Every structure is written in structure tokens, then in C-alpha cells.
Amino acid sequence: MAARMWSSALTLCLLISALPGGEPAQPDPQYMMLVPTLIHGGQDAKLCFLLSHLNESISLSVTLELTNQNITLLDKEVTETDEDNCIAFQTPNIETSEVGFFALQADGDTLHFTKRRNVLLKLQQHLAFIQTDKAIYKPGQKVQFRIASLDENFLPVSEHFPVVFIENPQGNRIAQWLDVETHKGIVQESFQLTAEPIQGTYKVIASRNRGQRVEHVFSVEEYVLPKYEVQVKIPPILTIEDQEIQVTVCGKYTYGKPVLGLIKVRVCRKFQQSYTYCPGEEDAVCEELEHADDLA
Structure with missing residues (x-):
């Protein structure tokens, strides 16, 4: 009897649960x-x-x-x-x-x-820089420079500079250009140095609408001969059987370009003391060569 009652109750619960009830809960927003x-x-x-x-x-x-x-x-x-x-x-x-x-x-x-x-x-800041055609100028020469503007992808971009000017070593403004605009990322200007300018470091300065100004320096100096070095390469060992001697003379400026000039080479065989002491035999045996060409 008890088992039959539990069976009836279980059937009732199953039926109730199977009947359509309330709607399912809506998901949260x-x-x-x-x-x-x-x-x-x-x-x-x-x-x-x-x-x-x-x-x-x-x-x-x-x-x-x-x-x-x-x-x-x-x-x-x-x-x-x-x-x-x-x-x-x-x-x-x-x-x-x-x-x-x-x-x-x-x-x-x-x-x-x-x-x-x-x-x-x-802050949107373009990359801008100034270049001069030389690093060192002599009195009376023309200073040529350009300003380049690039975006963050290194592509040319137009930019307006309210003022571009040149300062001498004493900080005095000696030239200026107003409302300079780059076209396709480039603008070029020039400045003529006097015959007797102040020697030293000059600055080309470009002011920007926003952000830091752009600067570039160059020097004005009296002309001095450029420095260069000469290297001589010879065989480490020579014998009496050698008919020819290969000697290489190379001269280059400090900035890498070859030196154009006259090459003079003097090759000597040192005097070695012998068992004879005849006058005049103490002199070394020498030969001189000249060649006009690039040393490099």
C-alpha cells in the first residue's frame, strides 16, 4: 500500500513538471x-x-x-x-x-x-629636419639649405613654419624668412655669407606652429688644407732573385676621397759593411720614381 502511494506521488510530480509553466528567465543586459x-x-x-x-x-x-x-x-x-x-x-x-x-x-x-x-x-607632430649642402663654409660662400617634413609613416607632408632664421655665433639673427611652407615635403632657401663674416658655429632655426623648433648647425672657417694620410704597402721580404718590387702607395682624405697629386717614391738598399774599405762604397743604392695620378 505504501509503495503504491509513493508511486502515485512520483507520477504526479512528473506530470506537474512536464506541464508548461512560466517563461524562461531573460538574460541580463x-x-x-x-x-x-x-x-x-x-x-x-x-x-x-x-x-x-x-x-x-x-x-x-x-x-x-x-x-x-x-x-x-x-x-x-x-x-x-x-x-x-x-x-x-x-x-x-x-x-x-x-x-x-x-x-x-x-x-x-x-x-x-x-x-x-x-x-x-x-600631439600630432610631423618629423622635420634641416640639411645644408656643406658642413663647413668659407667666407663669401653661399649657404644652401632645405627643410624636409615627413609624417609618422615617413611620407612627405606639407607643413607651415611661421619663421625660419639664421643665427651667427654671437646669437644675432642675420637672416630670416616668414611663412615658409613645404611643398611635397621640401622647401629650399639660401644665404650669402659676407667676405669677412664672424667665424664659428651658425644655426639655421625653423619655428613651428606647435612643438619644439627645428635646428641645424654649420661652421664658417678660413680655408685650410684638408688633412690626409698616406699608406705604403711593400712585400715583407725581398731577395736578390726578385726582378721587380710591387709597391702600393695610397693617399686618402679623412672623409674618404682619394688625393690627387704627384707621387715620388725613393727605394734604397742600405749599405752593408764589407771586408773592403774603399772610399765611396759606404753609400746606399737608391732609385727614385715619380708618377702623377690619384694616390688611391
């Missing part, structure tokens, strides 16, 4: 925000967010928080579930790099959440 960790001032940027399993409409806002300003990137009502959104925006121009935050905030009847992600807002 979820969100995801994809933001860059580095953006450049004055450039285009984009962030994306994903909202899923929304059970109510919400007010959604996305803000870029900086030191001196907050920029609203998005402020709208969201009602659709599984909505995928991307926001394209223009970053503000800045004077110095700084760390900011992307702030996402959602508010509904029952749903409230806030998320912040840090971002480095970096």
Missing part, C-alpha cells in the same frame, strides 16, 4: 565598448559599442573627458536590442599630449551602468 588607446589631436577617430538583451529603452551617452573640456560624442535613446554602433569623430587640437577618458553611460527605468576607459591623446 550586456554591453561592450571598443575604444582606441591612442588617438592624435586634430585627426579622425572611431569607437564602437555593442548593446545586447535590452529589455527596456535607455538613454545612452558617450563622452570624451579631457583636462579642460568634455566632448559629447553621442547622446540618444536606444530601444533596439543587439544594436551595433560605431561613432566617427574629430579629435580636438591640443598643445600638449594628455591622458583622457571615454565615458559610456546608460540610464533606463531599471538599468543603469557607467564605463570609463583611458585614452592617450597625443
Whole structure:
């Protein structure tokens, strides 16, 4: 009797559990925000967010928080579930790099959440450099120089320089150019030195709209003969059977170019004391050769 009662109770439980009951629980709302960790001032940027399993409409806002300003990137009502959104925006121009935050905030009847992600807002700085046609100039020569501007991918880019000037060794400005603009990444200028300039180190300086100025130095000196070295290569051992001797004379300037001039080579066999002491036999046996050509 007891076994029959337990069997009936078990059957009843199974039947109740098989009957259609309440609806399954709805998944919790979820969100995801994809933001860059580095953006450049004055450039285009984009962030994306994903909202899923929304059970109510919400007010959604996305803000870029900086030191001196907050920029609203998005402020709208969201009602659709599984909505995928991307926001394209223009970053503000800045004077110095700084760390900011992307702030996402959602508010509904029952749903409230806030998320912040840090971002480095970096000053967009092109690579600029100055070149002169020589490192050392003599009085009265013309100084020719150029300014090149490249972007972060090392491609030519136009850039405006408010002023470009030359300073002498005493720090005095002796020449200047206003509103200099690079075309296809390059601009060229020149400056004529006087017959009796101050000798020393000069500077070519280019001021920029943002960031540090660009500098390049050159020297003005009286003409001096360039230094060079001469190397002579001879066989380590000579015998009386050698009919010819190969001698190599190489002269190069310190900057690597060969020396053009006249080669004079004097080859001598030293006098060796012998058993005879005849006058005049103490002199060495010598031979001189000359050749006009590059020493290298």
C-alpha cells in the first residue's frame, strides 16, 4: 500500500513538471565598448559599442573627458536590442599630449551602468629636419639649405613654419624668412655669407606652429688644407732573385676621397759593411720614381 502511494506521488510530480509553466528567465543586459588607446589631436577617430538583451529603452551617452573640456560624442535613446554602433569623430587640437577618458553611460527605468576607459591623446607632430649642402663654409660662400617634413609613416607632408632664421655665433639673427611652407615635403632657401663674416658655429632655426623648433648647425672657417694620410704597402721580404718590387702607395682624405697629386717614391738598399774599405762604397743604392695620378 505504501509503495503504491509513493508511486502515485512520483507520477504526479512528473506530470506537474512536464506541464508548461512560466517563461524562461531573460538574460541580463550586456554591453561592450571598443575604444582606441591612442588617438592624435586634430585627426579622425572611431569607437564602437555593442548593446545586447535590452529589455527596456535607455538613454545612452558617450563622452570624451579631457583636462579642460568634455566632448559629447553621442547622446540618444536606444530601444533596439543587439544594436551595433560605431561613432566617427574629430579629435580636438591640443598643445600638449594628455591622458583622457571615454565615458559610456546608460540610464533606463531599471538599468543603469557607467564605463570609463583611458585614452592617450597625443600631439600630432610631423618629423622635420634641416640639411645644408656643406658642413663647413668659407667666407663669401653661399649657404644652401632645405627643410624636409615627413609624417609618422615617413611620407612627405606639407607643413607651415611661421619663421625660419639664421643665427651667427654671437646669437644675432642675420637672416630670416616668414611663412615658409613645404611643398611635397621640401622647401629650399639660401644665404650669402659676407667676405669677412664672424667665424664659428651658425644655426639655421625653423619655428613651428606647435612643438619644439627645428635646428641645424654649420661652421664658417678660413680655408685650410684638408688633412690626409698616406699608406705604403711593400712585400715583407725581398731577395736578390726578385726582378721587380710591387709597391702600393695610397693617399686618402679623412672623409674618404682619394688625393690627387704627384707621387715620388725613393727605394734604397742600405749599405752593408764589407771586408773592403774603399772610399765611396759606404753609400746606399737608391732609385727614385715619380708618377702623377690619384694616390688611391
